[in-house]
Amino acid sequence: MRWIWIDRFLEFQSGKSAKAIKNLSLAEDFFADHFPGYPVFPGCFLLEGLAQTGGILVGEANDFREKVVLAKIPKAHFHREALAGQQLIYDVELLHLRPEGASVQGRATVSEPGAAAPGPLVAEAEIFFAHLDQARSRQVFGEHNFVFSGELKHLLGLARSAGKPKDG
């Protein structure tokens, strides 16, 4: 299973906030079991999507030099279900950023495809990230930043290219 729980960034304000979209497709494997005949997006994946949106926001603020890892979710509230065929919008705001780590506040709303107005609130969560201790993590993991190595960082590139004016 690919571990990317956002499809694209819609907005990105460095060091401030990020907005990403996640389309819920019935073709995704987990919907077969969660639940047969009633495809509800699992809450844990929703949190992962919020954490990926927030984690990239936190990582980008330091030019991806830090190894940003999800450390703690002190609070999460789920208000309603999100179903296959709907779109989730993740809105994440950076609350604190320090050398040791960061915290963000995330909200997920759900809408029907093509709907003009923002949809109802699905979930909200406060998420903590730790910067793996520079000195220690180098000993254990080496120089390579395994957190922002591939797909997560490409997502942001996709957001940047989507934001550029089109040629011709």
Place this chain on the structure above:
Amino acid sequence: MPTQEEIYTKVSTTLVEALNVDEDEIKPTSTLQGDLGAESIDFLDIVFRLEREFGIKIPRGELFPESIFQGDPEFVQNGKVTDKGLAELRSKMPFADLDEFEKNPELSHISDLFTVDLITRYIQGKLNGTAN
């Protein structure tokens, strides 16, 4: 200037949120790790919340030093904090109550210094402009 009691009440609320404990579990002498179950990332959470709650800046390592002695044999010998180590503690953490610790200054007991009272005293000092 808030009274000590007001500070304590706010500190308790902060700990309820950060550590997901019940308010009646929190006493002035409760240790953060032993009694309230705090883990390493919780200390960062507590620092963020205290900064927001009291409108102060808490520099890295000031309230919760990450490594006070750094394996220095002058500060720690045979698992016990030396007199020089105690002096170092006093100067780095003037808000810590070392009376009990000094009787049996085992390094492994150092986490017991970090109590609800310690945070309250630290905040009080910070608001008075006297801490560090």
